[in-house]
Amino acid sequence: MPFDPPAPLPAATRHAQARAVATWLLFVAGLVWIMVAIGGATRLTGSGLSIMEWAPLSGTLPPLSEAEWQRLYDLYRTIPQYALVNQGFGLEGFKEIFWLEWIHRFWGRLIGLAYAAGLAWFWLRGRIPPGSKPRLLGLLALGGLQGAIGWYMVASGFEADRTAVSPYRLVIHLGLALAIFAALVWTALGLLRPAGTAPAAARPVRRMLLVAAWALVGALLAGGFVAGIRAGLSFNTFPLMDGQLVPDGYWLLSPAWTNLTSNVAAVQFNHRLLATLTLLCAAGAVWAALRRLPAGGARGAVLGFGAAVALQYTLGVVTLLHVVPVSLGTLHQAVAVLVLGTALVALHALRPAAPPSP
Template sequence: MPFDAQTTAAAARRTSPDPRPVGLWLLGVAGMVWIMVALGGATRLTGSGLSIMEWAPLSGALPPLSEAEWNRLYALYQTIPQYALVNQGFGLAGFKGIFWLEWTHRLWGRLIGLAFALPLAWFWLRGQIPAGTKGRLLLLLLLGGLQGAVGWFMVASGFEADRTAVSPYRLVVHLGLALGLYAALLWTGLSLLRPPAAPHPAFASLRRQVKAAAWLVAAAMLAGGFVAGIKAGLDYNTFPLMDGRLVPEGYWRLEPAWRNLTANIPAVQFNHRLLATLAALAALGAALAAWRRLPPGAARRACLGLGAAVCLQYGLGIATLLLVVPAWLGTLHQACAVLVLTAALVALHALRAPRRPT
């Protein structure tokens, strides 16, 4: 009977589809989402996100093809507060400068949709979807479509009276959904490509450390969304103190108290600094523990990579603050945040417990 069971398992492996092509495809789409997050940061930092005032999922894939169309879109832009209060009189040439970045951002989102939907249909029709992943892939497709709708929901908030930027709350929802989609793509792809490693006595405690670091990284990134949303990085451009104080004056000045967490510049920036510092300490602690307790291998390298990534990101964050958020450095800081999240997920994946046999 044991021989029959082994034979059956071997036959199942031979007849089941190879998961590697699907895993590589998912990692490729995750890479495109990473680029999308960086493009979103550049769009926000340059004030380009409100330059396209129409939601046209199909026809919007084409840029303006005539001078009349350029003038029509520019006239639409002139009706919103951002033009009147920030960019008044910068002319059609100035409008084109911000338009192209937002158009590229939206085009890249459409390309991500195609890069996911078309191969999904191809793998599905050919019977190459690994067992147990069809539901997850359909959910990822749904989340991708939802992200486009949430993006427009965010942009539309910037057209309201007296606004020159989008709602920070909607910005954080948009960012959070993008990060969740990226994490799901990365984790699913890794799971199809990398079987669980042989268990090690130190895995369980290290997994707890890395999990804590991963949650702190995610919290710091969402807190960074509020920093971006209310432009809190343009104030308190010193480090490590804020206006000579560890905790800035006026931390609790807004009522009700919860608004300080999302709308009060000193509190929002302090919270981002605090969460980033805690995430860095947790990641470095996990890297040190892995260095001392794990043998050479993928799990050890992943934990050390997490420590290196968090050091790079922390340095970029300080530089971005001290230089008063230049667009190129702010974009790099946002892109590197995804690198830290990637390193945390790769380390957590390498330390995961093997599945119990059923």
């Protein structure tokens, strides 16, 4: 008896399944967004080195006895951060920084559980849209890699004479978090709207938006180096830096390339420059959208991106002028993810329509 393939699902059922998977992906992206904000607070408070053990399973629970608290505190007292920054702050002071790092790691585990459980649920019920499985498995692998890189970053802070993690490893960790967020959002948008609909008149808007998006990526990564070497604690004036547009000492270090990652003056200037370029390109995209796009979702997405960039730029200036308090620094990092999300929504809304079939 010949085998009859299963009948194709009705279009309404396929669309409903795609929407369900997209909703789950956006939920996980929201968890990643919160994770980035918690990571910013962890860095700003110097809490990231308080847990010196990599224990993916047993580390899920916090210390449950005074003896365990004392053991972890004694372990922390062996690293340079304690001797050079926090010496003598006692067990109660240790608990304050411990809890924030524990929440950061717990939230990472929560993201992994939410993603793996959701993937298994949709997979076993046959509700994953055709062609999506490889990408969803790739995202699962990236999540596992992010956990390993997180520990690789933290371990760099235990080295002699270090009181913080390596800025290079910090940028890798931050960059991968942003890449995972972007992949989750873009995959979800593709499931919600598989086909592009933008007319040919939208091409100049999309080109300008792409330039703004790449400038944004550069500003985000440059911001990671600002955070990594605490460059925001210097040159707390705007728009000039010590009364100059380009500060003295920009090329102070040798070899020259190290100025881009290790020189406080150069790192902060580069972040300002890329942020300003993002703002100008976003303004250009908004202007082009108002001229070329009709009222609707695509134009609204571009305007939303422009508003998010303006908000982030203003927040960055305020954070700098106030010498990066924890509250403003954390908010600045969180809004950066919002800007990235609005860029993705706008770019997706401006995908060109497929040419008609011959």
